[in-house]
Amino acid sequence: MRRNSTAIVTGGGRGIGQAICEELADAGVDIVIADIDANLMEETASLVRSAGQEAYPVQTDLSDFDSVRDAVDQAFASCSEIDVLVNNAGIAGPTAACEDVDPQEWDATLDVNLRGAFFMCREVLPAMKERGYGRIVNIASVTGKRPLVNRTPYATAKMGLIGFTRTLAAEVGRHDINVNAVCPGSVDGPRIRSVFERQAEATGRSFDAVEADVKNESARGELVDKRAVANTVRYLCSDDARQITGQDINVSAGKVMY
Ligand SMILES: NC(=O)c1ccc[n+]([C@@H]2O[C@H](COP(=O)([O-])OP(=O)(O)OC[C@H]3O[C@@H](n4cnc5c(N)ncnc54)[C@H](O)[C@@H]3O)[C@@H](O)[C@H]2O)c1
Numbered sequence: 264m265r266r267n268s269t270a271i272v273t274g275g276g277r278g279i280g281q282a283i284c285e286e287l288a289d290a291g292v293d294i295v296i297a298d299i300d301a302n303l304m305e306e307t308a309s310l311v312r313s314a315g316q317e318a319y320p321v322q323t324d325l326s327d328f329d330s331v332r333d334a335v336d337q338a339f340a341s342c343s344e345i346d347v348l349v350n351n352a353g354i355a356g357p358t359a360a361c362e363d364v365d366p367q368e369w370d371a372t373l374d375v376n377l378r379g380a381f382f383m384c385r386e387v388l389p390a391m392k393e394r395g396y397g398r399i400v401n402i403a404s405v406t407g408k409r410p411l412v413n414r415t416p417y418a419t420a421k422m423g424l425i426g427f428t429r430t431l432a433a434e435v436g437r438h439d440i441n442v443n444a445v446c447p448g449s450v451d452g453p454r455i456r457s458v459f460e461r462q463a464e465a466t467g468r469s470f471d472a473v474e475a476d477v478k479n480e481s482a483r484g485e486l487v488d489k490r491a492v493a494n495t496v497r498y499l500c501s502d503d504a505r506q507i508t509g510q511d512i513n514v515s516a517g518k519v520m521y
Contacts, residue, residue: 274352276303325379432509448515482517
């Protein structure tokens with residue numbers, strides 16, 4: 264990690280994004296937290312400050328290009344250089360058979376998960392190219408690699424994000440800008456627990472049975488710890504990972520192996 268570096272982390276207000284903010288702050292990085300939810304960002308900002316780093320919460324709606332442009336302008340006004348961009352924010356989108364997916368929900372899912380990452384890269388890249396340095400990490404999913412039935416918008420967005428990652432990596436590598444994707448499996452936390460609850464309710468099975476099925480999909484029989492995802496992001500931004508670019512790295516406890 265470069266000394267005195269600065270990272271923008273989208274969706275840094277909670278969950279995996281918050282863990283990434285904490286991990287990078289622990290590595291001595293100042294953090295611009297770009298999230299749609301101002302209250303959530305304040306919590307993350309205090310964690311970053313407790314780690315001794317500067318935190319700059321910038322309210323951003325990733326589905327709105329003007330909002331992203333304003334956020335990046337604010338980031339550059341607060342910190343002259345951006346070394347790292349983590350495109351983490353994402354929404355699950357609808358769960359429905361393809362023919363029942365509302366076109367607006369399709370658009371909303373692709374807007375946040377895919378177009379938002381493009382918007383951020385578009386705005387941050389000129390300065391990274393000028394400096395000849397940058398590290399971009401896109402948080403995709405194992406669903407970017409294999410089907411997830413009844414989740415066509417999410418899977419399409421995450422598969423697109425991996426394609427975007429590879430193509431951009433090939434485009435900007437000569438500027439010492441690395442672009443990688445991290446693909447988490449099922450991450451432990453309130454979000455997955457409420458999914459288990461809903462599935463248990465819908466199928467008449469117990470919460471424990473639903474949870475066990477999901478755990479059993481992975482080689483290690485576990486859910487993923489969000490800190491393991493954050494730790495991988497930190498590694499990809501470190502000098503040790505200098506020659507790793509254009510990759511999509513699973514952190515899935517062995518759920519997906521390609
Ligand atoms: N949780 C999992 O099991 C899992 C598995 C694989 C991949 N992922 C991916 O990891 C990323 C983070 O997931 P999470 O579970 O921590 O999510 P989360 O829902 O806990 O947090 C998402 C964050 O993004 C923010 N956000 C949502 N819409 C936004 C918008 N339009 N503009 C700006 N910010 C917005 C939210 O306010 C929130 O702070 C997502 O891209 C998700 O697809 C998660």
